[in-house]
Amino acid sequence: xxxxxxxxxxxxxxxxxxxxxxxxxxxxxxxxxxxxxxxxxxxxxxxxxxxxxxxxxxxxxxxxxxxxxxxxxxxxxxxxxxxxxxxxxxxxxxxxxxxxxxxxxxxxxxxxxxxxxxxxxxxxxxxxxxxxxxxxxxxxxxxxxxxxxxxxxxxxxxxxxxxxxxxxxxxxxxxxxxxxxxxxxxxxxxxxxxxxxxxxxxxxxxxxxxxxxxxxxxxxxxxxxxxxxxxxxxxxxxxxxxxxxxxxxxxxxxxxxxxxxxxxxxxxxxxxxxxxxxxxxxxxxxxxxxxxxxxxxxxxxxxxxxxxxxxxxxxxxxxxxxxxxxxxxxxxxxxxxxxxxxxxxxxxxxxxxxxxxxxxxxxxxxxxxxxxxxxxxxxxxxxxxxxxxxxxxxxxxxxxxxxxxxxxxxxxxxxxxxxxxxxxxxxxxxxxxxxxxxxxxxxxxxxxxxxxxxxxxxxxxxxxxxxxxxxxxxxxxxxxxxxxxxxxxxxxxxxxxxxxxxxxxxx
RNA sequence: GCGGGUGUAGUUCAAUGGUAGAACGUCAGCCUUCCAAGCUGAAUAUGCCGGUUCGAUCCCGGUCACCCGCUCCA
Numbered sequence: 117x118x119x120x121x122x123x124x125x126x127x128x129x130x131x132x133x134x135x136x137x138x139x140x141x142x143x144x145x146x147x148x149x150x151x152x153x154x155x156x157x158x159x160x161x162x163x164x165x166x167x168x169x170x171x172x173x174x175x176x177x178x179x180x181x182x183x184x185x186x187x188x189x190x191x192x193x194x195x196x197x198x199x200x201x202x203x204x205x206x207x208x209x210x211x212x213x214x215x216x217x218x219x220x221x222x223x224x225x226x227x228x229x230x231x232x233x234x235x236x237x238x239x240x241x242x243x244x245x246x247x248x249x250x251x252x253x254x255x256x257x258x259x260x261x262x263x264x265x266x267x268x269x270x271x272x273x274x275x276x277x278x279x280x281x282x283x284x285x286x287x288x289x290x291x292x293x294x295x296x297x298x299x300x301x302x303x304x305x306x307x308x309x310x311x312x313x314x315x316x317x318x319x320x321x322x323x324x325x326x327x328x329x330x331x332x333x334x335x336x337x338x339x340x341x342x343x344x345x346x347x348x349x350x351x352x353x354x355x356x357x358x359x360x361x362x363x364x365x366x367x368x369x370x371x372x373x374x375x376x377x378x379x380x381x382x383x384x385x386x387x388x389x390x391x392x393x394x395x396x397x398x399x400x401x402x403x404x405x406x407x408x409x410x411x412x413x414x415x416x417x418x419x420x421x422x423x424x425x426x427x428x429x430x431x432x433x434x435x436x437x438x439x440x441x442x443x444x445x446x447x448x449x450x451x452x453x454x455x456x457x458x459x460x461x462x463x464x465x466x467x468x469x470x471x472x473x474x475x476x477x478x479x480x481x482x483x484x485x486x487x488x489x490x491x492x493x494x495x496x497x498x499x500x501x502x503x504x505x506x507x508x509x510x511x512x513x514x515x516x517x518x519x520x521x522x523x524x525x526x527x528x529x530x531x532x533x534x535x536x537x538x539x540x541x542x543x544x545x546x547x548x549x550x551x552x553x554x555x556x557x558x559x560x561x562x563x564x565x566x567x568x569x570x571x572x573x574x575x576x577x578x579x580x581x582x583x584x585x586x587x588x589x590x591x592x593x594x595x596x597x598x599x600x601x602x603x604x605x606x607x608x609x610x611x612x613x614x615x616x617x618x619x620x621x622x623x
Numbered sequence: 624g625c626g627g628g629u630g631u632a633g634u635u636c637a638a639u640g641g642u643a644g645a646a647c648g649u650c651a652g653c654c655u656u657c658c659a660a661g662c663u664g665a666a667u668a669u670g671c672c673g674g675u676u677c678g679a680u681c682c683c684g685g686u687c688a689c690c691c692g693c694u695c696c697a
Contacts, residue, residue: 134690135635142634142648148688154670155688214697225624225694304624311697331697367624367695375696429697451696516660537656565650569658574648576658587656597657606657 131443136509137372139519143578145169145505145529146373158369158377160498165578168529168559170380170501174359176411176526177382177495181357186403189395196355196384197348201336203329203361204315210328212469213335213462215312224281225304226294233295240284240292241268241276248293248300251281259295267293311364313377329363334492336360337385338462342474352478352488353388353396359497371444373502380497387488389481390460393433396491397457401436404453404493408438408500412524413507417441419449431461438495440503452503453495460487508579515604516569521579522602525622530580532618533561535571537587547586550596550614558618576601582621584614 140146145166149159162170180186181196188194210216224235233253241250241264250267252260264273281303284292290301312331316324330336337356344356359382369375388396401420409415423435434457439449464487467474475485508521525531534551536543544564551562561580563571568585575583585597595608598617609617 137689138634151688153687157688364696370690516658535657539655541656543656567655567658567661570660572658573660576660583657585657589656599657604658 130511131506131509133372133443135511135519136443136505139509139521139577140166140372140505158366158375160373160376162501165529166501169504169523169527170497172527172529173411173500173504174380174382174497177407177497177500178357178359180407181355181382181384185355189399194353194355195350196357196386197344197350199337199340199344199356199358200360201333201340201358203363204317204327205330205336205339207325207327208469209335209339209466210312210331212465213338214465215331215335216310216328226297226302235281238281238295240279240281241273242279243271243276246291247271249284249288249291250276250293251295251303253295263295311366313363313365330361331364332362332494333358333360333381333383334385334462334494337383338466338490339470341385341387341463341466342472345476351480352476353386353392355384355386357382357384359383371442371450373498374442374444374450376498379499381494382497382500383492383494386491386493387476388491389478390486390489393457393459393489393491397434397436397455400491400493401455404438404455404495408440408452408503411504411527412522413440413503417503417507418452421449431459433457433459440499440506442503442506451496452499453493455491455493458490458492460489462490463487515573515576517573517576520576520601523579523581525581528579528581529559530561530575530578531558531622532582532584533563533571533575533580535568535583535585536564537568537585539564541588542591543586543588546590546611550584550586550611554615554618557615558622572599572604582618586611 137146141148143165144163147161147163148155149161150156151161178198182198185194185196207216224233224238226233237253238251239253239260241252243249247269248267250263252263260273264271268275281292286305289303289305292303293300294302313329315327315329317327318324337358341356344350360380361378362381363378366375366377369377373379386396386400405418405420408418417440419439419441421437421439423432423437428435436455437451438453438455440452441447442450444450463474466472467487474487476488478484478486504523504527505521508523509519510522511519521528523529532554534547534554536547547562547564551560554560561575563574565571572583579601581601583597583599583601585599587597589608590596590611594611596611596614597606598609598614599606
């Protein structure tokens, strides 16, 4: 991103995160968690409308994954089953997955340059005299040479012993010259970063054992893979889907709900024969992009970004992020969903650590035994909510509210508002009757108070796509006004066709 | 985690070393046959803790939170 003028939009027609956050609070979408206690960093609460919106996204994802999954390359619908695993699992799960131990890299900061390095990425050149210990980045010969030239005062690489910073005693840190520093002794001691939240199981302090809140829902799926295969009559290839909370002790929560310490994921693990994995990878990339577009994200705000080879985690055979152009990343994009070809890494890990055979016996391949490969479309539910809100936020100086939320009707927290034109003359009675009928099928609002313009404006601000207004004519000929949010256009339709009208619009 | 900024009603802002105003929102009443979000009225705020001071929302320190940049993001 350009350093310079990343400044808030002067133009009122642009989307400004400040305005979006304020609207979210004002209308009950998203609140700072523990608000009345001064908040708590990295946590957010979903208000009445935010909850509806999040549920709508979650339910639609579930429908598209589990209830009505897509048609596969062979022309038949694929098979995906659901799961809801515990947030707390045996801690060994997280050891096997690599979340505990393996990936918790110690970091060091340089007090002088404010840079941060992974301790295991730094090599230290130790001289046999009392000149500074020079550090360099591992596997970066160019950097090393440049560093030697600048700091070694004529010495060559052969005048030094090499050690990883991890193996250097803390008492020697004052001698160390940090990679980009001018003075020695500026490195802080290595800090362990473990993004998993720890908790204790057992009511008595003495008997507590350490456990972890899950850092992703995916592991719950892998450890239930065998249970599902044994109980669900699924056959390769198939998927297991799960929606739920995940927790990460993010170093730096930022950007509203984009990076939170408690968030929700919608993950599906697609198990298939290793040979077919590349085909399914492409299949799910395409399906997932279609999904986000089908709920209103415009394609120009979506970017499919394949990870470069050096960006892939070591076990991944390919990863593609579906990124969204959030207002705070604009003109860049930020992650919304990651689709990864994880190979057989996870099942291998769990097979070894649990000492439980997880191979699949495939009768359709001459009883070949294999560990399935896994394609993982892992979407952020809460990030999806954020993307939906950002996409929907539409300043419009030409309407009383000054802004409206252009939600896809499927996603809108309220599908319609029932509004008696006046709070008398029999209007409220008819409105309430209509409301009672519609609410059986749709999330609808009944609003009787104040003038009609105010009520339309209020509905615009919360993104309600349709308003039905009962007026004097309703009592005479049984028609109501249907008002469409985006165009503010009105048409008269029969009172008894309102449900059908809504049903049609929401398809 | 580092650096910078900010913290006043629900929101957006104003003001002051002698405890604060507005607009919009909210609520109530009135009015209104379709969006000039009408009229009248009401409730609601100086993030938290400490220090200086006769007295702090204002000055100082700490803390918490938010924003921006860097770093990080298995």
